[in-house]
Amino acid sequence: TQKLIFAENVLRSFKMSMSLFIHQNRFVEIYCLSPGLQNVGAIHFFCNYEESRGNYLVDVDGNRMLDVYTQISSIPIGYNHPALMKVMTNPNNVSAFVNRPALGILPPENFPDKLIESLLSIAPSGMTRVQTMACGSCSNENAFKTMFIWYRNKERGYANPSEQEVGTCMINQSPGCPDLSILSFMGAFHGRTLGCLATTHSKVIHKLDIPSFDWPIAPFPKLQYPLEEFVRENAQEEARCLEEVEDLIVKWRQKGKPVAGIVIEPIQAEGGDNHASPDFFIKLRNIARKHGCAFHVDEVQTGGGTTGKFWAHEHWGLDDPADVVSFSKKLLTGGYYHRDELQPDKPYRIFNTWMGDPSKNLFLSEVLNVIRRENLLEEVTRSGKALLQGLYALQTQYPHILSRARGQGTFCAIDACNDATRDSIMIKARNKGLFMGSCGEKTIRFRPTLVFKEYHVHQLLNILNDVLAEHK
Amino acid sequence: TQKLIFAENVLRSFKMSMSLFIHQNRFVEIYCLSPGLQNVGAIHFFCNYEESRGNYLVDVDGNRMLDVYTQISSIPIGYNHPALMKVMTNPNNVSAFVNRPALGILPPENFPDKLIESLLSIAPSGMTRVQTMACGSCSNENAFKTMFIWYRNKERGYANPSEQEVGTCMINQSPGCPDLSILSFMGAFHGRTLGCLATTHSKVIHKLDIPSFDWPIAPFPKLQYPLEEFVRENAQEEARCLEEVEDLIVKWRQKGKPVAGIVIEPIQAEGGDNHASPDFFIKLRNIARKHGCAFHVDEVQTGGGTTGKFWAHEHWGLDDPADVVSFSKKLLTGGYYHRDELQPDKPYRIFNTWMGDPSKNLFLSEVLNVIRRENLLEEVTRSGKALLQGLYALQTQYPHILSRARGQGTFCAIDACNDATRDSIMIKARNKGLFMGSCGEKTIRFRPTLVFKEYHVHQLLNILNDVLAEHK
Numbered sequence: 014t015q016k017l018i019f020a021e022n023v024l025r026s027f028k029m030s031m032s033l034f035i036h037q038n039r040f041v042e043i044y045c046l047s048p049g050l051q052n053v054g055a056i057h058f059f060c061n062y063e064e065s066r067g068n069y070l071v072d073v074d075g076n077r078m079l080d081v082y083t084q085i086s087s088i089p090i091g092y093n094h095p096a097l098m099k100v101m102t103n104p105n106n107v108s109a110f111v112n113r114p115a116l117g118i119l120p121p122e123n124f125p126d127k128l129i130e131s132l133l134s135i136a137p138s139g140m141t142r143v144q145t146m147a148c149g150s151c152s153n154e155n156a157f158k159t160m161f162i163w164y165r166n167k168e169r170g171y172a173n174p175s176e177q178e179v180g181t182c183m184i185n186q187s188p189g190c191p192d193l194s195i196l197s198f199m200g201a202f203h204g205r206t207l208g209c210l211a212t213t214h215s216k217v218i219h220k221l222d223i224p225s226f227d228w229p230i231a232p233f234p235k236l237q238y239p240l241e242e243f244v245r246e247n248a249q250e251e252a253r254c255l256e257e258v259e260d261l262i263v264k265w266r267q268k269g270k271p272v273a274g275i276v277i278e279p280i281q282a283e284g285g286d287n288h289a290s291p292d293f294f295i296k297l298r299n300i301a302r303k304h305g306c307a308f309h310v311d312e313v314q315t316g317g318g319t320t321g322k323f324w325a326h327e328h329w330g331l332d333d334p335a336d337v338v339s340f341s342k343k344l345l346t347g348g349y350y351h352r353d354e355l356q357p358d359k360p361y362r363i364f365n366t367w368m369g370d371p372s373k374n375l376f377l378s379e380v381l382n383v384i385r386r387e388n389l390l391e392e393v394t395r396s397g398k399a400l401l402q403g404l405y406a407l408q409t410q411y412p413h414i415l416s417r418a419r420g421q422g423t424f425c426a427i428d429a430c431n432d433a434t435r436d437s438i439m440i441k442a443r444n445k446g447l448f449m450g451s452c453g454e455k456t457i458r459f460r461p462t463l464v465f466k467e468y469h470v471h472q473l474l475n476i477l478n479d480v481l482a483e484h485k
Numbered sequence: 486t487q488k489l490i491f492a493e494n495v496l497r498s499f500k501m502s503m504s505l506f507i508h509q510n511r512f513v514e515i516y517c518l519s520p521g522l523q524n525v526g527a528i529h530f531f532c533n534y535e536e537s538r539g540n541y542l543v544d545v546d547g548n549r550m551l552d553v554y555t556q557i558s559s560i561p562i563g564y565n566h567p568a569l570m571k572v573m574t575n576p577n578n579v580s581a582f583v584n585r586p587a588l589g590i591l592p593p594e595n596f597p598d599k600l601i602e603s604l605l606s607i608a609p610s611g612m613t614r615v616q617t618m619a620c621g622s623c624s625n626e627n628a629f630k631t632m633f634i635w636y637r638n639k640e641r642g643y644a645n646p647s648e649q650e651v652g653t654c655m656i657n658q659s660p661g662c663p664d665l666s667i668l669s670f671m672g673a674f675h676g677r678t679l680g681c682l683a684t685t686h687s688k689v690i691h692k693l694d695i696p697s698f699d700w701p702i703a704p705f706p707k708l709q710y711p712l713e714e715f716v717r718e719n720a721q722e723e724a725r726c727l728e729e730v731e732d733l734i735v736k737w738r739q740k741g742k743p744v745a746g747i748v749i750e751p752i753q754a755e756g757g758d759n760h761a762s763p764d765f766f767i768k769l770r771n772i773a774r775k776h777g778c779a780f781h782v783d784e785v786q787t788g789g790g791t792t793g794k795f796w797a798h799e800h801w802g803l804d805d806p807a808d809v810v811s812f813s814k815k816l817l818t819g820g821y822y823h824r825d826e827l828q829p830d831k832p833y834r835i836f837n838t839w840m841g842d843p844s845k846n847l848f849l850s851e852v853l854n855v856i857r858r859e860n861l862l863e864e865v866t867r868s869g870k871a872l873l874q875g876l877y878a879l880q881t882q883y884p885h886i887l888s889r890a891r892g893q894g895t896f897c898a899i900d901a902c903n904d905a906t907r908d909s910i911m912i913k914a915r916n917k918g919l920f921m922g923s924c925g926e927k928t929i930r931f932r933p934t935l936v937f938k939e940y941h942v943h944q945l946l947n948i949l950n951d952v953l954a955e956h957k
Contacts, residue, residue, distance in 0.1 A: 043597060054832030055589045062584040062593050073594045084587040085838045097583040101573065110582070111569040111848070112534040113817070115556040117527045121534050122545045125515060147619040148839060150626075154678040158695055165694040174693055182692040183671075185683055190697035199655075205837055206626040208679030211657055218833050220654040221646055222637040223630055224698065225662035342838060345585070360526030361690050365677055366557045366814060367620060376583070 039073040065092035068462055068469055070448060078443065079472055082450035086282070086314050086460035087342040089380045090389070094464075096379045109372045116145065116368040117361075124371055131377040132348065137324045139334025140350035145369025149313040149341035150204030153276070155363050156337045156349040157208050160274035160307040161193050162362055163336075163355045167305070171358070193273040194226065194265055196258065196306070198233040200284030200453075203276055203311050212276050215284035215453075229261035229272060233281055234289045238419045239405075251293040255300065262304045274307035274337070275300075279325035282314040285453020286426030288419055291329040298331055307355065309337040317343030318384060318463050321394040321422035328421065343463075345380065346373035389463040397422040399467050400459065403474040411481045414438075425459040426452070438480055447476040511545040537564035540934055540941055542920060550915065551944055554922035558754070558786050558932035559814040561852045562861070566936075568851045581844045588617065588840040589833075596843055603849040604820065609796045611806025612822035617841025621785040621813035622676030625748070627835050628809045628821040629680050632746035632779040633665050634834055635808075635827045639777070643830070665745040666698065666737055668730065668778070670705040672756030672925075675748055675783050684748050687756035687925075701733035701744060705753055706761045710891045711877075723765040727772065734776045746779035746809070747772075751797035754786040757925020758898030760891055763801040770803055779827065781809040789815030790856060790935050793866040793894035800893065815935075817852065818845035861935040869894040871939050872931065875946040883953045886910075897931040898924070910952055919948040 040058050064071040068091055070080035080088075090096070100106055114121055132143045144159075146152040169175075174182075174189070182189025197203065197212035204210065205219055211226040213219055234251045237243035262272045275297065281287035301308040315325035317340070322328055326335065339349035346369050357363055384390065397420060404418035404427050417428040429435035435455045442449060452458045461469065512530050536543040540563055542552035552560075562568070572578055586593055604615045616631075618624040641647075646654075646661070654661025669675065669684035676682065677691055683698040685691055706723045709715035734744045747769065753759035773780040787797035789812070794800055798807065811821035818841050829835055856862065869892060876890035876899050889900040901907035907927045914921060924930045933941065 039594075043594065055836060056592060057590045059594050059596070060586065060591050062580045062586065065584065070591075084585070084591060087585065087587065087838055092584050093580065094583070098579060101579050101582055107570060107573050108534045108565065110573055110844075111566070112537065112564050113556070113559065114532065114534065115559065118529045119532050119542075119556060120528060122511075122515065122531050124531070148623060148837065150837060151620060151622060151678060154622075157679070158677075161696065162694045174689075178693065179689050182689055182694075183686050184702055185692075185697035185699060189689075189693055190695060193696050205630075206623060206678045206680055207629070207683075211679075214655050217646075217651050217654055217661075218831065220657075221650060221661055221834075222634045222654075223662060224633065224665050225657035226696065227657060230656055359690065362693075364527060365620065365622060366559055372582075 043073065062092065067091035067094075068465055076446070078446050078448040079469060079476070080448045081459045081461040081465070081473060082448055083460050083462050085342070085450065086319070087345075088462055089317055089343040089345070090383050091462045091464045094383065096383050097376055100375050100379050106372075106375055109375055113367060113370060113372070115366055116371065117364050121371055124374075127371065127374045127378060131374050131381060132344075132346075132350075134381065135323050136350055137327065137334065137338050138331075139352060140338060141353050142356055143350050144348055144363060145374070146341075146347040146349070146365075147367060147369060148347045149339070150206040150209050151365075152313065152339040152341055152347040152349050153204045153209045153212075153311060154206055156309055156339045156351070157195055157212075157274065157276075159349075159351060159355050159357065159363060160195070160309060160337065161191075162357050163307060164193060164271075164273035164305075165191060166358060192270045194228040194270045195309075196229045196231060196261060196265075196272045196275045198231050198277055198281070200233045200281045200287055201276070201278060202281070202283035202314075203278075204313075215281070227270065229265045231258045231261055233284070233287055234293060236288055236290075238288075238417045240288065240290065240419070247290065248292070251289060251296075255293065255296050258297065258300055259304075262300070262306065272304065272306045274309050276309040276311055278311050278313075279315045279320075279328075280421065280424060282458065283452055285456045286419060286424075286458055287453075288421070294326065294329045295331060298333055298335065301336075302333060307336040309339065310335045311339050313339060313341045313347075314460075315424065316340040318390050318393055319343065319422055319424045319460065321390055321397055323390065325421065325424070343380075345377045346370060384463060387464075392466065393422045393463055396461075396465050396467055396470050397425065399470040400425050400473070403470060407474070407477060407481065410478075411484075414481060414484060420459070423459060423461050423465055426456050428453075429455045429457065431455055434484075438477075438484065441480045441483070442476055445476045445479060447473055515545065534564065539563035539566075540937055548918070550918050550920040551941060551948070552920045553931045553933040553937070553945060554920055555932050555934050557814070557922065558791070559817075560934055561789055561815040561817070562855050563934045563936045566855065568855050569848055572847050572851050578844075578847055581847055585839060585842060585844070587838055588843065589836050593843055596846075599843065599846045599850060603846050603853060604816075604818075604822075606853065607795050608822055609799065609806065609810050610803075611824060612810060613825050614828055615822050616820055616835060617846070618813075618819040618821070618837075619839060619841060620819045621811070622678040622681050623837075624785070624811040624813055624819040624821050625676045625681045625684075625783060626678055628781055628811045628823070629667055629684075629746065629748075631821075631823060631827050631829060631835060632667070632781060632809065633663075634829050635779060636665060636743075636745035636777075637663060638830060664742045666700040666742045667781075668701045668703060668733060668737075668744045668747045670703050670749055670753070672705045672753045672759055673748070673750060674753070674755035674786075675750075676785075687753070699742065701737045703730045703733055705756070705759055706765060708760055708762075710760075710889045712760065712762065712891070719762065720764070723761060723768075727765065727768050730769065730772055731776075734772070734778065744776065744778045746781050748781040748783055750783050750785075751787045751792075751800075752893065752896060754930065755924050757928045758891060758896075758930055759925075760893070766798065766801045767803060770805055770807065773808075774805060779808040781811065782807045783811050785811060785813045785819075786932075787896065788812040790862050790865055791815065791894055791896045791932065793862055793869055795862065797893065797896070815852075817849045818842060856935060859936075864938065865894045865935055868933075868937050868939055868942050869897065871942040872897050872945070875942060879946070879949060879953065882950075883956075886953060886956060892931070895931060895933050895937055898928050900925075901927045901929065903927055906956075910949075910956070913952045913955070914948055917948045917951060919945060 813819040
């Protein structure tokens with residue numbers, strides 16, 4: 014009967030999710046025999062990671078796909094990269110894997126060196142400190158906490174907390190647990206734990222039924238693409254949003270819930286690949302400065318080289334750097350950088366058992382070596398141009414199906430005319446060997462690895478073209 | 486100057502933290518040369534994990550210590566266990582380390598088998614589902630979300646959400662983001678991300694300056710030890726706390742913030758190793774059932790065998806199992822079990838990029854093999870008895886210094902007369918080769934590995950005895 018229940022689950026969940034691949038016998042077999050696996054409905058297919066290589070993902074039925082979704086944008090240099098395999102076979106590294114330390118209190122001898130080699134070697138301008146964490150949500154949660162601590166220390170003039178603060182904080186009450194807020198943007202995605210989720214506004218399925226905070230939410234600019242053809246209209250839209258940001262900061266201060274920080278993605282990813290101009294972000298940073306709010310750039314999806322620079326916000330040319338920059342995914346470890354000024358005043362204020370995982374830093378060091386050795390950021394810029402040009406050509410050829418091609422580096426996207434068409438294109442492409450991701454309401458997002466070359470771009474465009482040509 | 490600033494940091498932070506070890510030249514050197522390392526103040530010392538073995542941790546200056554803190558209770562079978570080293574050198578496993586999947590959508594072929602071999606083989610009674618997560622905080626955050634989703638689905642009679650719910654949830658407002666609460670206990674520790682932190686009430690340093698939720702907090706029984714000598718008094722104290730729990734549930738329902746779930750540790754660890762009787766927990770479970778709240782047992786620190794059973798709550802003999810059991814630390818992966826009934830109704834409601842890490846499940850499978858092969862739970866029971874007897878003897882011998890020895894398995898603790906004495910005992914013990922942890926206000930906690938044998942107990946007791954004999 015358990016088998017039967019799961020077989021029913023398969024059918025039910027496929028109605029909600031994507032329809033079956035052509036060759037998926039082994040998939041259905043595993044799927045039906047997997048009691049205890051939660052969220053089976055979200056599973057696209059089971060993978061044979063051993064057989065996957067570079068940009069190509071292989072499933073359990075031997076289907077080989079050009080993968081431009083890359084585990085939700087988290088595979089930096091492709092599957093089974095030899096440089097990463099070598100990390101595993103180096104006997105000096107074994108201990109980092111089998112003895113996971115409580116990093117905050119008992120770091121391994123080489124941890125500072127590994128940090129310097131890895132995360133500190135790519136620190137965004139102005140960022141002198143880094144704190145590793147286990148995942149993207151934990152990174153943003155702790156980044157928010159860092160901003161709250163910084164804000165309250167400023168407010169109390171760096172004095173010790175009052176007796177009342179000490180007493181009330183233990184029972185979740187103000188002033189010890191103050192009514193501070195984080196300003197976020199409609200369409201944003203910053204994670205799904207309760208603090209992060211209060212700043213996430215991209216899909217109902219993320220938010221429904223979960224208690225939240227009364228924090229201000231500003232409109233994110235709805236720009237017209239290609240950006241260079243709508244400069245005036247887009248500037249107006251951005252000005253409207255910035256005005257709203259300032260209004261909200263004032264309003265929430267009056268409400269007694271001052272904005273301690275502003276959090277924003279350089280490109281809203283989960284929310285539908287929404288871009289804004291460098292000018293918008295520079296002005297937003299100035300607003301944060303003017304009102305005494307910290308400025309937090311969430312690079313969990315945009316970071317790691319995929320936009321052609323290591324950090325997407327480096328495209329803005331900020332004179333006054335951000336206060337906090339968080340990361341995860343392609344960096345293989347979660348964490349966040351911050352300015353010296355945001356360093357908590359006492360140990361154990363930002364703390365947990367593991368605080369990251371040194372074995373992930375070993376992999377990251379190797380990834381960075383490969384990026385430098387093979388000039389992968391230039392490669393991304395080159396491939397990205399070819400990809401965006403190809404998407405422009407496709408939307409010109411199929412204007413009734415595709416529109417709003419946009420991108421930076423290989424971080425590209427295009428809209429279908431509706432969600433059903435988008436889903437149908439994605440399934441047909443998958444059956445022809447191209448695995449893509451979706452975002453927003455009707456957007457296809459391209460999140461290839463950093464070793465995605467121009468000939469991969471052409472392969473992608475050929476398959477898409479075939480699918481569109483067949484599309485009724 | 487950077488070197489100078491860090492040297493100053495060292496001095497400043499040591500005033501806050503523990504004083505210097507006798508032989509720590511290499512430690513001070515690394516410490517002073519570690520710019521960008523955040524929270525340096527919490528660092529006890531740097532470790533040489535390569536040279537550490539079994540129950541013995543070695544620091545960078547070659548000091549070798551019997552470790553009964555074990556990376557905040559997260560090392561299950563000791564340092565560099567041969568069974569874990571073998572996981573690393575098995576070529577079949579390489580792919581799991583170098584290709585971290587987005588588990589929720591693209592699991593590896595062997596993932597269901599590995600789950601069955603590892604987490605599902607040790608599932609607590611009544612738990613049919615398991616969801617892996619990256620760390621303890623994420624586990625509890627998602628467990629809370631699971632309870633909220635379950636509670637709201639019950640409330641709306643499993644109908645689709647209303648238009649109003651769909652609309653309001655995107656802007657953090659009720660009814661879409663409902664005013665539900667989780668009932669927790671004073672002295673509890675359930676993690677430090679914003680949702681978890683609203684249920685954590687053990688130390689000011691965790692809570693101060695972080696916004697929180699207005700959720701009910703019940704008193705945790707303050708029992709007298711040894712438990713068997715104060716049965717009547719303790720039963721009265723537990724009855725008082727249970728009465729308060731029911732009052733709070735009613736009060737918060739009247740406030741319009743119904744209690745969706747109750748979360749509790751089998752032994753409050755961070756809060757000072759506070760125990761309660763099986764009778765207390767059984768009655769608490771019944772109260773949860775009576776009021777329609779989910780019952781969540783947080784086994785992040787107590788789980789994994791250290792109490793002599795795999796899960797501490799198995800000591801209670803619950804007829805009506807818990808609804809959710811969360812874990813991390815010694816399990817090497819975070820996650821939570823739950824009843825079928827709490828399975829979310831749709832995919833992607835509980836979701837994130839990684840949803841755990843299959844490479845950690847490989848290690849866990851091996852840990853479980855070792856536990857079974859070497860009957861480690863019996864070993865823990867035996868060592869635990871010897872440890873607790875030894876602590877009783879010490880507190881009889883030094884009644885002006887020690888009191889309230891308590892424990893289950895090797896999960897033991899003892900109180901010093903004040904925090905300064907506790908800290909001084911810990912430093913002196915460390916200089917004699919015994920590394921212990923602290924918790925609560927003046928408690929020493931013992932969190933040895935599962936391979937902690939009776940002769941390790943005697944070594945521990947001898948060192949403690951020496952320290953106490955010298956204590957003025």
